[in-house]
Amino acid sequence: MKTFEVVLVKSYIVRIKAEDERKAKEYVEFFTGDTPDISSNANRDKFNFEIEDIDCKLNETYEAQEFYE
Numbered sequence: 784m785k786t787f788e789v790v791l792v793k794s795y796i797v798r799i800k801a802e803d804e805r806k807a808k809e810y811v812e813f814f815t816g817d818t819p820d821i822s823s824n825a826n827r828d829k830f831n832f833e834i835e836d837i838d839c840k841l842n843e844t845y846e847a848q849e850f851y852e
Contacts, residue, residue, distance in 0.1 A: 784831070
């Protein structure tokens, strides 16, 4: 098999309770990051691939709005 590096960008909406917007953004960036490999052995065998590593390179918040329940 050949090895490839693929840049993957994903966005998430995270609902968090915090003292203020600055801390909410800081905590979301700090306590989220790398995504685990969720493929199973059966997936890897069936589709003939193997994820060697997932390394978070960008984890930055852009917007925060107060949420009213």
